[in-house]
Amino acid sequence: MKIGVLTKQVPSADSPLKLDGGGKWIGEENVTFAINESDAYALEEALRIKEETGDGEVVVASLGPQRVQRGIREGLSKGADRGIHIEESLPYTSDPFLTATLFANTLRNESFDLILSGLQSDDLGLGQVGVLLGEMLSMSTATLVMETGISDSTIRVKRELEGGWFQWTTLKLPASISIQSGINTPRYPSLKGIMGAKKKEIRSIARNEVDDGGATLQTLRKVYIPQKVKRTEMIEGEADQVVAKLIDIFKRDIKVL
Amino acid sequence: MDILVVLEHKNGTMHRASMEAIAAGQSLARDLGQTVSVLAMGEDTSQMAQEASAKDVMEVLTAEHPLLKDYSADGYAKVLTQVIEAESPKYVIMGHTYMVRDFLPKVSAALRKPLLGDNIAYRIEDGSIIFTKQVFAGKLSADVVPNGDPPYLVTFQSAAFQEDAAAEGNGAAVRPVEVNLESGHISTTSEEPFQETTTTVDLASADVIVSVGRGIGKEENLSMIKALAEALGGQIASSRPVVDAGWLPPYHQVGSSGQTVAPTLYLALGISGAIQHVVGMKGSKNVVVINKDSDAPLFEIADFGVVGDILEIIPKLTEAVKAA
Numbered sequence: 001m002k003i004g005v006l007t008k009q010v011p012s013a014d015s016p017l018k019l020d021g022g023g024k025w026i027g028e029e030n031v032t033f034a035i036n037e038s039d040a041y042a043l044e045e046a047l048r049i050k051e052e053t054g055d056g057e058v059v060v061a062s063l064g065p066q067r068v069q070r071g072i073r074e075g076l077s078k079g080a081d082r083g084i085h086i087e088e089s090l091p092y093t094s095d096p097f098l099t100a101t102l103f104a105n106t107l108r109n110e111s112f113d114l115i116l117s118g119l120q121s122d123d124l125g126l127g128q129v130g131v132l133l134g135e136m137l138s139m140s141t142a143t144l145v146m147e148t149g150i151s152d153s154t155i156r157v158k159r160e161l162e163g164g165w166f167q168w169t170t171l172k173l174p175a176s177i178s179i180q181s182g183i184n185t186p187r188y189p190s191l192k193g194i195m196g197a198k199k200k201e202i203r204s205i206a207r208n209e210v211d212d213g214g215a216t217l218q219t220l221r222k223v224y225i226p227q228k229v230k231r232t233e234m235i236e237g238e239a240d241q242v243v244a245k246l247i248d249i250f251k252r253d254i255k256v257l
Numbered sequence: 258m259d260i261l262v263v264l265e266h267k268n269g270t271m272h273r274a275s276m277e278a279i280a281a282g283q284s285l286a287r288d289l290g291q292t293v294s295v296l297a298m299g300e301d302t303s304q305m306a307q308e309a310s311a312k313d314v315m316e317v318l319t320a321e322h323p324l325l326k327d328y329s330a331d332g333y334a335k336v337l338t339q340v341i342e343a344e345s346p347k348y349v350i351m352g353h354t355y356m357v358r359d360f361l362p363k364v365s366a367a368l369r370k371p372l373l374g375d376n377i378a379y380r381i382e383d384g385s386i387i388f389t390k391q392v393f394a395g396k397l398s399a400d401v402v403p404n405g406d407p408p409y410l411v412t413f414q415s416a417a418f419q420e421d422a423a424a425e426g427n428g429a430a431v432r433p434v435e436v437n438l439e440s441g442h443i444s445t446t447s448e449e450p451f452q453e454t455t456t457t458v459d460l461a462s463a464d465v466i467v468s469v470g471r472g473i474g475k476e477e478n479l480s481m482i483k484a485l486a487e488a489l490g491g492q493i494a495s496s497r498p499v500v501d502a503g504w505l506p507p508y509h510q511v512g513s514s515g516q517t518v519a520p521t522l523y524l525a526l527g528i529s530g531a532i533q534h535v536v537g538m539k540g541s542k543n544v545v546v547i548n549k550d551s552d553a554p555l556f557e558i559a560d561f562g563v564v565g566d567i568l569e570i571i572p573k574l575t576e577a578v579k580a581a
Contacts, residue, residue, distance in 0.1 A: 167450040223399065
């Protein structure tokens with residue numbers, strides 16, 4: 001089983017965010033980056049499928065600036081076999097169709113049986129690339145996957161529906177599957193894994209080598225701090241004062257006491 | 258055709274997000290001076306088509322086929338692609354539901370047309386349209402514009418438009434459209450949907466909800482949340498990370514993958530407020546947020562906010578509620 005995993009590096013959840021001067025993206029100084037949460041689950045699922053089938057290869061692919069190699073290396077230290085880095089600089093690709101095209105052009109000759117990706121990124125949150133890439137590479141697709149069962153020519157996946165419902169769907173391979181957070185418990189890299197990762201290959205490709213010049217379908221004009229729509233009354237003070245005010249609010253304003 | 262709103266159903270009954278999508282389509286039509294049509298897809302669309310034809314729309318299209326009885330991404334994408342090619346709408350509008358997220362990118366790929374997803378608003382500036390969506394887990398907003406010629410595929414986040422804003426009409430005509438679908442087009446087979454557990458907590462009808470997030474830190478601290486919920490006579494709910502960690506069963510989860518709630522009081526403790534959570538609780542009448550991170554996006558929709566340590570405040574609050 002040859003498995004590709006798409007990972008993205010995003011600001012970690014507790015990292016402070018500031019806008020850059022141009023208002024098109026965030027300023028990256030003082031930002032700590034981490035592998036996108038659902039991508040980390042996708043990587044873990046790929047490693048488990050490889051271990052279960054007993055042979056094959058897990059390849060981590062990332063699009064982004066030089067720094068994303070650290071994320072790829074983290075994947076290698078957890079057990080992925082090699083990495084592919086499509087290197088770009090600002091402005092980063094924000095059109096999911098272009099992102100999928102870049103991955104399709106890079107990964108086409110790899111002929112993966114399975115491509116796993118996180119459901120959506122924690123920065124742009126477009127949630128389209130896994131399906132778009134599957135279409136471009138003529139693979140079957142499924143999203144919101146919470147469990148997988150692999151066989152020679154098919155994969156059976158438990159898809160999350162809304163409101164606590166699930167459904168099992170069987171797909172023909174090759175398949176591109178978008179993984180939902182919570183599907184497994186991602187492992188930590190072992191010391192041996194970290195040492196071994198240093199010898200593993202990361203192939204670097206410049207974005208313009210795989211950009212076929214097709215039109216971008218959408219443009220991110222600017223990012224900005226949202227305008228507050230609701231007036232919030234902030235309660236300040238020591239814990240005891242806060243509690244006294246909350247009790248007052250529960251009684252008088254909200255009338256639940 | 259100008260604007261086409263595509264409906265979604267469960268066992269023939271229209272999804273709430275579809276009524277919101279009709280309201281979005283009508284709003285866009287007013288602003289652009291265009292007309293709205295509606296498309297119902299399925300094996301039998303009569304109930305949905307009837308419901309939609311009562312709204313102020315020009316026409317209701319129905320795409321019926323036995324292979325559309327059960328949802329498949331391939332089948333739905335194929336049929337919607339055919340209808341768009343035949344009818345040439347400028348905008349195709351849907352709610353940002355799990356089903357739409359699953360199949361609509363396929364239509365985008367087939368047509369090579371943009372899918373602008375999960376928007377919270379749109380505006381017209383100098384005659385061109387700009388969509389707004391939340392990025393960085395709701396901490397920032399982004400303006401996005403489509404490039405090239407229409408059609409543009411557009412989805413709106415739950416509650417971006419109100420379902421009761423969908424204006425009534427006087428009986429739009431229903432027109433069946435041609436569907437070419439074969440079993441060979443569908444590369445997947447699906448089994449019956451199921452729920453993991455039969456035990457559920459009916460959060461939807463709760464008057465008071467005490468909801469807990471990642472900020473609780475560890476499982477042992479949940480007992481203080483339970484004590485507070487009990488004192489307030491409310492139900493316990495949570496955001497996804499608490500369920501993913503196995504600290505609470507999934508039926509306590511509020512958000513896009515859990516329940517949608519609208520209590521009198523939603524007390525959010527240590528919840529940062531990712532979009533996926535907010536869509537499940539923003540209909541609450543009063544939202545009180547306690548979080549040690551003053552930048553937590555949930556403060557944006559709070560009526561009352563406290564920047565503080567929940568582990569310190571909650572035990573004192575519980576005692577005070579009991580004494581009240």
